[in-house]
Amino acid sequence: MNDDKSSTLASEKLESSQAHAKKALEATTAAAREVAEAAKSSARGAYSTSREELGAAAQDLKEAARSTYDDLSQTAKEKYGDLSQKARARYADVADLTSGAAQEYKTQFEDLVVQAEDYVRDNPFRAVGIVFTAGIVLGLLLRRR
Numbered sequence: 841m842n843d844d845k846s847s848t849l850a851s852e853k854l855e856s857s858q859a860h861a862k863k864a865l866e867a868t869t870a871a872a873r874e875v876a877e878a879a880k881s882s883a884r885g886a887y888s889t890s891r892e893e894l895g896a897a898a899q900d901l902k903e904a905a906r907s908t909y910d911d912l913s914q915t916a917k918e919k920y921g922d923l924s925q926k927a928r929a930r931y932a933d934v935a936d937l938t939s940g941a942a943q944e945y946k947t948q949f950e951d952l953v954v955q956a957e958d959y960v961r962d963n964p965f966r967a968v969g970i971v972f973t974a975g976i977v978l979g980l981l982l983r984r985r
Contacts, residue, residue: 960967
């Protein structure tokens with residue numbers, strides 16, 4: 841009977857051991873689930889925070905780019921205005937110079953025309969001879985080409 845009692849005791853201890861192991865496994869599983877849920881919750885929070893921060897960073901970058909574009913655009917407009925104004929002033933100066941030079945050459949040409957007319961009136965035969973000689977020289981020069 842001692843063997844039966846010891847066998848029964850061993851069986852009970854084995855069952856008890858299995859029950860404790862099962863409870864330990866269940867407790868470990870429950871703890872693992874809690875840890876997994878906590879990790880999930882933490883990951884979701886981190887994801888949400890990261891997403892918000894990245895959105896804010898993108899917005900800041902967009903605003904910085906827009907501000908830089910606006911600044912560059914304004915600087916370019918100012919430079920264009922300065923260059924345009926300088927070009928207009930330079931054009932006006934050149935136009936005045938060329939207008940003055942053209943007027944001066946026109947006056948000189950008119951004086952030459954008057955002198956040529958006077959010379960032809962005073963010396964008609966000489967003028968015809970000069971024109972005739974110039975025509976022959978010009979004809980010879982053009983013929984060689």
